[in-house]
Amino acid sequence: MALRREVADLVMAGPLPDEDAEVEAISEAQRLIERISKPVTDDEAQALATLFGPDNCFGLAWTLLHIIETAPGASGAQYTERTDNEWVQLLNARVEAGRSLAEGER
Template identity: 50%
Template sequence: MPAEPDATDAELRRWQDTIQRIPEPVSLQEARALSASFGPDDCFGLAWALLHKIETCGMQVVVDEPEPSDEWRHRLWRRWQNQLGIP
């Protein structure tokens, strides 16, 4: 996913269309592959759409705690920890 300053309108439309076309729920394998697609920022909200698509898997996608600099994968991991009630 491109960074906001580098994204063109065409790229943003392509990412949005692609995310919307992914059938839900995604499998664990698909969710893990999709989690590698995050860019360095929220890409005008598209990263949130991708995160929510990944969460339709219903399983823990990121098993080990990623570096905090890997913001979106860390966010996925933290959200799963919160669901499990792990402080």
């Protein structure tokens, strides 16, 4: 799986910190996220989906989710890593909702 440098840097940093983390850790996560240009590839989206932390991280989780959804295959993706995480569950639920809407339009 080939990842662009800015995506690989965020992946190497690990999951988003929780809202109780030091300001520096949250700021670094934000800096790394802001470096990612959209759209991301399907492989990058899969890698980024492993980075959700335990909470919203002051909105960074939503930003990450929206970046993931820019992948060309996002509407049919299945995020199978860390399925116990509420953000991964939300991603999968959004994919399923979109699929259901598309099927209803046919």
